Amino acid sequence: MPEALASQIAAGEVVERPASVVKELLENALDAGATEIELITQGGGCALIRVADNGCGMGKEDALLCLERYATSKLASLEDLSRLHSYGFRGEAIPTIASVSFFLLQTRNEEEPVGTEVTVEAGKLLSVREIGRDRGTTVEVRSLFSRFPARRRFLRSPAREQAHLQRQLVLAAIAEPSTTFRFRHGSQAGWTVWPATGVREDRLAAIFGTGWVGALLPLQGRRAGLSVSGFLSRPGIGRPSREEQFFFVNRRPVESRMLSAALQEGYRHSLLRGLYPTAVLWIEIDPARIDPNVHPAKREVRFREEREVWSLVVDAVRESLEQRSSVAFPEGVHPRGVAEPAAAGYGPDGGDAAPAGEGRIEASFAPVVQDELPAPIEARAAPTGGNRGRLLGVLGSLYLLVETEKGLLLVDQHAAHERVLFERLLAGWEGAAGGAQPLLQPVVVTLPARDAAALGEELPALHRLGLELREMGGGAFSVESVPARLASLDLALFVQKLGADLADRKGSGAIGKAEAERLAGIVCRRAVKAHDRLSSVEAERLLVELFACRNPDTCPHGRPTWISLSYGELERRFGRSGSPGGCGFF
Structure with missing residues (x-):
């Protein structure tokens, strides 16, 4: 099978929609140590996705090497998977994105006097040249899936795709509150800015508003080598979907049926069936006790002691709700x-506490x-x-x-x-x-x-x-x-x-x-x-x-x-x- 065809097939697992591209590029920027990230999108991400960061950047050799499948600087051996602290590690994102789009990479590290620009179209290298630029990396992805009409047909409207990629931006911003995020979507004139802060509550307030954060309850739970913290909606308050549930494992945004089910179990007698609580939960655990290599898009993790995590989350949620006064x-x-409820009635000494004619209900209220x-x-x-x-x-x-x-x-x-x-x-x-x-x-x-x-x-x-x-x-x-x-x-x-x-x-x-x-x-x-x-x-x-x-x-x-x-x-x-x-x- 030709390499270009293999990359395009693999892209179906890693790059499902424009939001997948945003996720991968933001994670690369965060892994590069960026303290400032800019995102521009057009047409729901199909027309343009541009991510610029002030991270460590790359030299010419690494800029070309990153286009090769499974080329990554984040893993040197199989054992590194058990102590993983980076977002990316598979080395698939950049080559697969470049195989289904018009791809432009501009980058420079501190060791190089000039930057490097690489242009790729549908997996074919078009040009490599030197440019002047500051340290950091900029990636532009244009005309996503333009040569793959079958893939385009599975995408939703630009507005729906925009909502999906907006969620990826939100997840990255919650995961890294110490990084400033600037973004502009579609015809938006100015920048929306979420400034860097070391406080999670401040980042949540910048994204959702102070009222949203103020209505939540704090949550804390800890066991040996495992902890959970975050915020929950109050008892009785829920939404018809899980859209306002955010889970992070060692800072990594994840989708987890188990965590969602544990959250719901904690609300079992505090929320109507069919409603879902709002929650932002951070799980901290020894990397050796999880497996992040479950899905090519790295959306899921597998816990080696799933019952222990389940039990901790359920207990922490219940404790948080019970402390709510x-x-x-x-x-x-x-x-x-x-002094005490009577054995026969609800009034003093079990007697008839209601005045005459007030309709005593001893049988139903006892x-x-x-x-x-x-x-x-x-x-x-x-x-x-x-x-x-x-x-x-x-x-x-x-x-x-x-x-x-x-x-x-x-x-x-x-x-x-x-x-x-x-x-x-x-x-x-x-x-x-x-x-x-x-x-x-x-x-x-x-x-x-x-x-x-x-x-x-x-x-x-x-x-x-x-x-x-x-x-x-x-x-x-x-x-x-x-x-x-x-x-x-x-x-x-x-x-x-x-x-x-x-x-x-x-x-x-x-x-x-x-x-x-x-x-x-x-x-x-x-x-x-x-x-x-x-x-x-x-x-x-x-x-x-x-x-x-x-x-x-x-x-x-x-x-x-x-x-x-x-x-x-x-x-x-x-x-x-x-x-x-x-x-x-x-």
């Missing part, structure tokens, strides 16, 4: 002397029976700074109206009660470790090979939770004992789902997830319903217990439990000047 009522709303609720949840310490509240009443027999120092709060009583009961039940489950109930007749369950392998790895952890299984070989397991809370379940079906879940999720805690799903269904049936009338004592008690929850912002299904109207918003709605309560709720 939206609203507290340290002094303004009190349960009027009610806590779950004692064997499912061993103890009430413990309230977290209310944050200082005061967001005192006063219950005003109930709107439409559903929404509790609360006046606070910053505005008006509307609390969905059904969603709020679901959250309260859910956390009580979950606390009871988490505290039930060791409470195993032996079965008179063991239950034998046979699983597919993949599910059986995943379940077998977790047998010690499951045993500590009270679920004792004995591996019998051939994918079969004997269920010997179970936690008392699972005794009434279809154990065969439960173990089958548990094995599939462990195999799919690649992380710990799947048994907690399975039980949590069951608890969510119980909660939904037990919680106070819309149009159930609460006494003032019941409503106040519900508010206190809601904001003592680890995650008071959403019900177990991800719906919001409350919304707010700040004084600033009310002032704007009524066309008044001034803002006595501040312009934001937070």
Whole structure:
């Protein structure tokens, strides 16, 4: 096969669209140590992509050598792959780009008195000449795929292609906040500039705006040789796509189904199904524990200990969401002397707290029976700074109206009660470790090979939770004992789902997830319903217990439990000047 034809075939894997060219050229500039990068594009990148940097540049010999396939200065041996710190390493990008475009390279390093210009068209070298220029490299790619109409037909409109390459620019800018990026697209007259900063938050604010960053929650997690940090959207807030999810592994932007799934798992009871959280996550890990050579375009990485990474991300996300304390009522709303939820009702001593004619709802609002609720949840310490509240009443027999120092709060009583009961039940489950109930007749369950392998790895952890299984070989397991809370379940079906879940999720805690799903269904049936009338004592008690929850912002299904109207918003709605309560709720 001719070399030119081989390069053009390889280009289909490395250069899928104009955004692929932008990605490769930006990564080359960053690997060259550039502190300033300029990007110009036209026609969605098909007409022109121009990347200029002030990096180390190349001499004439290297400028010609970089056009050869698999020529790279970033790897000297196979062992270098296990300690890789550069973005590029395959040596394929430049020759494949040059094989499907009109390609111009201008470069100079500090050792050379003059620069070098190389021109290539569709893989054919046209000219090499000396030029005067500063240190650094400029690459122009014109008429991308012009000689390959079949490839052109698979491209989208210029606007769509522009959006794809814009994302690659954003990824590179987030990865390297210490580099200044200037860019101009299409007929844009001036430059858009993201100045260099050593602070990730500042770079995110420059790209997305301070409001976008200010609405996110910080995230931190660390284990031996592994850490995750970043920012997350608040509970209950999501988007219909994953467009605002950005993952970086050792600064490298990556696409990872596993990381996306772990992120979603962390939001399991904080976000409605069908919505995806906003997140910017940075994973730091020993390069020897990952394989970046999974895809020719280097979009993916493979983790050697995938379960450990999964577990760290899930735990860090949950911890970040649980530390979120939206609203507290340290002094303004009190349960009027009610010390603990009563066994028979929600009022003091289980008695009828509602005045005559107020429609007591003892049956639907009573806590779950004692064997499912061993103890009430413990309230977290209310944050200082005061967001005192006063219950005003109930709107439409559903929404509790609360006046606070910053505005008006509307609390969905059904969603709020679901959250309260859910956390009580979950606390009871988490505290039930060791409470195993032996079965008179063991239950034998046979699983597919993949599910059986995943379940077998977790047998010690499951045993500590009270679920004792004995591996019998051939994918079969004997269920010997179970936690008392699972005794009434279809154990065969439960173990089958548990094995599939462990195999799919690649992380710990799947048994907690399975039980949590069951608890969510119980909660939904037990919680106070819309149009159930609460006494003032019941409503106040519900508010206190809601904001003592680890995650008071959403019900177990991800719906919001409350919304707010700040004084600033009310002032704007009524066309008044001034803002006595501040312009934001937070």
